[in-house]
Amino acid sequence: MIRTMMQRFGIPGRLSDLNIENIEIDEMARSAMKIQRLLKNNVRDVSMSDAIFIYTKAI
Known part of the structure; x- marks a missing residue:
């Protein structure tokens, strides 16, 4: 549904x-x-390497 809306x-x-x-x-x-x-309200701690990984996957 989200992908359909994005398209x-x-x-x-x-x-x-x-x-x-x-x-x-x-x-x-x-x-x-x-x-x-x-970040402090996130249920999971996010490190710099996590952020890099997330952005890398989003490319």
Whole structure:
């Protein structure tokens, strides 16, 4: 259902659809790790390597 809505409304599904490349992942992960208000409420601890992994999978 989510994928159908994304296709219908033209919402990109991958970071590469937004012309974001692997070289930008480290900076994106560093920036994400600074948003502590979101990280502290997450049910699972997220490390820098976790953030890099998530962004890498999203490319």
